[in-house]
Amino acid sequence: RLAQRLPGRTLVVPAGSPTVRSNDTDHRFRPHAAFVHLTGLTDEQEPGAVLVLHADGGAALHLRPLAGRDTPEFFSDAATGEFWVGPRPTLADMATLTGLGTADLADLRDALAKDVADGGQVLVVPGADAAVQALVDEVRGGPADGDATLGEAVSELRLVKDAYEIDQMRTAVAATIEGFEQVVRALPRAVAHERGERVVEGTFLGHARTVGNYVGYETIAASGPHATTLHWTDDDGPVRPGDLLLLDAGVEARSLYTADVTRTLPVNGRYSPVQRKVYQAVLDAADAAFAVARPGTRFREVHGAAMQVLAARLAEWGLLPVPAEVALDPDQQQHRRWMVHGTSHHLGIDVHDCAQARREMYLDGIIEPGMVFTIEPGLYFQPDDLLVPAEYRGIGVRIEDDVLVTADGCENLSAALPRDPDAVEAWMAGLLGA
16 A cells, blocks of 8 residues: 555665663664554564565565674674674564565665666655665665655554554553553552652553553653643652542553553542532533544544533633633634643554644544544643632643544543543542442
8 A cells, every 4th residue: 555655666664773861771662653564563672674665566674684693793782782682583584474575784775776776766754763864865865855755655554543453452442441440559659659640650651561562652640730731741749639630641552552541530539529520521522522523524623522612611610701602713712721732633553643644634634434543632720820710720631532433433442441520439439449
């Protein structure tokens, strides 16, 4: 399908290379999503690999070959030597595993140069690997506008998931729900610790590493007023009874498909009246978004449905300077002060999957069966926001579920995790033995 989209071109899809964390230590390596999607390879031991789809229809996976014990690399190369990083498969092993032809990574330049010499155009996925990008630019004599088109194509290839991908999403979501259960059980420990948010984060991370590959993104364990910071990942604050805990977390399965789920939980197991009021507004907005998440709807309409509910509720509470229908005008948007992010994004190998897809395929695209995305409205009242009554200040609520579009509607993949406030309280009581 990718070759059909870009016929007559050689397409270069790098896995990427590690990035330095500090001096001679690297961040944990994770292959580029397009490379994972096209090869099925998720192994941390193969950084630098490059998939090449040649214009003549051939495909080759370029890898570092196995270095035997009789080579200096085995003992002395901390980046690739097996004494340092563990065993690596041979090229023949990888050919058997993937069904692709394999070649030495050192031969990549010559292979691409041959395609150029034969009059072909070479494109590379932009941003995947700076070293491979430089090599391709050298071989073809400079940058090419077509790289961006390839970037769009590999993103759009993932907009509709197949049966295997959907199964992996179910696996990731199920593991994530188990992680939320473990967090609730750990709440007494979190409350007792001066940095209780770290207890929450560490509990979920330990679970994700045990049952999956890692977390799909940095966990947001935001308690109290921290919940009004959308991407609170410091996770270094206390967890206090009477506050809300906004937990935005996802387990990345071994296949690298990830969940992305948020629940806003009362630390002491009971929502206060004002907390419940805000929570119910967000839940109603989410339900409105679910109602339009079906084939034939434009993706942007999911967000629009949620915004109609939130604008109406904020107007009802007397927080808007204009009526709700005026606030919803594209030139007004006063309600967005308290809900600044989008309601949905595609989900898959990347937590914000398909992000390079063209606008007409993504935001303005038509929802199709097999698409998987989030529904995650929220309301966030900053602790120093003088435009809201004092009782609202410091309350942040987000409810996020992972949705699979079906032939006649959608399925909430994370429905096993309670969302109704009464159900949340009962679920927490059961886990805590209250």
